[in-house]
Amino acid sequence: MSFIECKNLSHIYNQGQSNEHIAVENVNLKIEAGEFVAILGTNGSGKSTLAKHFNGLLLPSSGRCLVNGMDTTEEDKMWDIRRQIGMVFQNPDNQIIAAIVEDDVGFGPENIGMEPHEIRRNVTSALRMVDMEEYRNFSPHHLSGGQKQRVAIAGALAMNSKCLVLDEPTAMLDPRGRHEVIDTVNMLNKEKGITIIYITHFMEEAALADRILVMDRGHMIAAGTPREIFQDIGAMKKRGLAVPMAAELAYRLKQKGVKITESVINTKDLVKVLCPSN
Amino acid sequence: MSIELKNVSYTYMAKTPFEHLALNDISLTIPEGKITAIAGHTGSGKSTLIQHFNGLLKPDSGVVLVDGTDIGSKNNEAKMARRKVGIAFQYPEHQLFEETIAQDIAFGPKNMGCGPEETDSRVKYAMDFVNLDYNKYADRSPFHLSGGQKRRAAIAGILALKPKYLVLDEPTAGLDPKGRESLMGRILKLHKEEGTTIVLISHNMDDIAQYADNVIILSKGKVLIQASPEEAFSRVDAIHQAGLELPEIKEILNELAAKGLPIENNAYTMEKAVSEILSVLGRQGKC
Numbered sequence: 001m002s003f004i005e006c007k008n009l010s011h012i013y014n015q016g017q018s019n020e021h022i023a024v025e026n027v028n029l030k031i032e033a034g035e036f037v038a039i040l041g042t043n044g045s046g047k048s049t050l051a052k053h054f055n056g057l058l059l060p061s062s063g064r065c066l067v068n069g070m071d072t073t074e075e076d077k078m079w080d081i082r083r084q085i086g087m088v089f090q091n092p093d094n095q096i097i098a099a100i101v102e103d104d105v106g107f108g109p110e111n112i113g114m115e116p117h118e119i120r121r122n123v124t125s126a127l128r129m130v131d132m133e134e135y136r137n138f139s140p141h142h143l144s145g146g147q148k149q150r151v152a153i154a155g156a157l158a159m160n161s162k163c164l165v166l167d168e169p170t171a172m173l174d175p176r177g178r179h180e181v182i183d184t185v186n187m188l189n190k191e192k193g194i195t196i197i198y199i200t201h202f203m204e205e206a207a208l209a210d211r212i213l214v215m216d217r218g219h220m221i222a223a224g225t226p227r228e229i230f231q232d233i234g235a236m237k238k239r240g241l242a243v244p245m246a247a248e249l250a251y252r253l254k255q256k257g258v259k260i261t262e263s264v265i266n267t268k269d270l271v272k273v274l275c276p277s278n
Numbered sequence: 279m280s281i282e283l284k285n286v287s288y289t290y291m292a293k294t295p296f297e298h299l300a301l302n303d304i305s306l307t308i309p310e311g312k313i314t315a316i317a318g319h320t321g322s323g324k325s326t327l328i329q330h331f332n333g334l335l336k337p338d339s340g341v342v343l344v345d346g347t348d349i350g351s352k353n354n355e356a357k358m359a360r361r362k363v364g365i366a367f368q369y370p371e372h373q374l375f376e377e378t379i380a381q382d383i384a385f386g387p388k389n390m391g392c393g394p395e396e397t398d399s400r401v402k403y404a405m406d407f408v409n410l411d412y413n414k415y416a417d418r419s420p421f422h423l424s425g426g427q428k429r430r431a432a433i434a435g436i437l438a439l440k441p442k443y444l445v446l447d448e449p450t451a452g453l454d455p456k457g458r459e460s461l462m463g464r465i466l467k468l469h470k471e472e473g474t475t476i477v478l479i480s481h482n483m484d485d486i487a488q489y490a491d492n493v494i495i496l497s498k499g500k501v502l503i504q505a506s507p508e509e510a511f512s513r514v515d516a517i518h519q520a521g522l523e524l525p526e527i528k529e530i531l532n533e534l535a536a537k538g539l540p541i542e543n544n545a546y547t548m549e550k551a552v553s554e555i556l557s558v559l560g561r562q563g564k565c
Contacts, residue, residue: 042454044424144320171452174319174481175523201454240456245526252552258559267533273539
């Protein structure tokens with residue numbers, strides 16, 4: 001059984017009204033526990049709509065979404081599903097609610113009726129995991145964007161979430177903040193086995209995933225390893241997307257007649273191709 | 279002519295325990311007709327700084343001159359000078375509020391006292407500039423647009439004010455690569471065809487390298503660097519000290535050079551990187 005499975009999932013906004021809009025159509029996908037999956041797609045391609053199905057924030061108009069075998073439309077399973085899957089959104093200021101960091105991280109656990117000693121333990125371990133323990137008594141408003149996003153991640157971890165769905169968590173951050181978040185996410189995946197579903201417009205971030213899913217106008221049109229997905233630069237551009245900078249550079253060199261037969265998606269690949277002594 | 283700041287300081291919540299010196303004795307010049315990029319990590323004072331450009335914030339000390347006029351004065355001249363500067367804040371689409379796109383864009387010009395005809399023509403001009411078809415979109419609700427379209431509609435609302443200086447805070451944040459390219463293309467067109475001075479606040483160092491004539495780097499409320507992109511990006515330590523990074527393409531070239539590719543390594547844009555590498559490979563007879 002896959003951790004998340006979508007079967008013929010469609011989502012239609014304003015169904016039956018004049019402004020009806022099919023945001024996601026007939027998507028089939030499986031995400032295994034422990035995977036790091038990136039979702040790419042242009043604005044309006046249905047990425048966020050799809051992602052909101054994974055913890056039942058949205059329910060399918062048709063088709064099904066299963067989390068650990070539980071159907072998201074079964075109301076009595078909803079809390080169980082939400083406990084397993086934490087969401088982190090783009091704007092850190094919209095998802096922090098408490099006046100002190102540790103209260104914010106403890107809000108979710110408290111809400112589901114966790115025992116106080118367990119809350120305390122979870123908050124401490126969650127803050128430690130995202131390297132924010134020293135800020136536990138800070139006001140969130142005095143944190144940087146990257147720190148706020150890590151607090152938001154800690155909020156999900158304190159619920160013992162097994163999976164994080166991150167919807168463009170770095171779009172508003174400066175380079176340092178972006179690194180903090182992506183490094184944290186990568187560590188949680190590799191060392192703690194947390195399943196990651198990561199929506200982004202930054203191709204360099206997507207290149208870190210095990211697998212990339214590409215959405216286009218509501219459909220899932222491609223899936224594969226970063227190497228497979230970023231190989232076809234022409235196709236990515238046609239979709240309104242891009243490739244990592246190193247891949248773009250290799251592509252342009254090839255167009256100018258440089259012989260590059262190996263696939264290049266990162267700087268390391270490029271070094272191998274252009275600096276043969278290494 | 280220019281926007282000029284002389285010894286500007288600004289403190290939030292002065293004389294409280296939360297007192298925070300956001301701008302510390304800043305002097306800088308935004309020259310007319312150029313593209314100036316401002317970078318700095320979160321909390322470095324960028325947003326506080328740009329709010330001084332049109333008097334949304336008043337400096338605690340120092341002066342802000344727009345084309346030589348002190349915009350802190352109370353006279354009509356200062357008011358007109360403030361109007362020369364249009365600011366599109368981060369996520370400007372959150373500020374859309376009218377029922378139709380045309381009404382939303384018309385809000386500014388109307389407020390400035392433009393008559394119906396002038397307002398109408400400005401709305402058409404602005405929509406045309408951001409590539410939103412007037413006939414198709416004028417009467418639609420701005421809330422039913424896609425993310426990229428909303429962003430452009432919101433920016434059109436600023437363009438309708440016909441600012442001489444257009445300040446854009448992270449205009450491409452959250453847009454997909456195509457949307458990013460298309461919006462930057464529109465901004466460049468405005469710059470080239472109308473001569474609008476552009477001030478671009480950005481975290482994207484590759485964008486800065488590609489588009490900017492001047493770079494201002496802020497750190498802890500002070501100007502750390504004010505230079506051409508070439509010069510700014512050659513000061514690696516200062517860039518890192520400011521919590522920023524080099525353009526990705528520059529990082530790639532540095533790595534190639536470190537691993538023995540004998541490039542000159544002066545490039546900081548994709549085009550120049552390609553030609554540098556080609557010239558090395560050409561010398562080596564590899565292409």
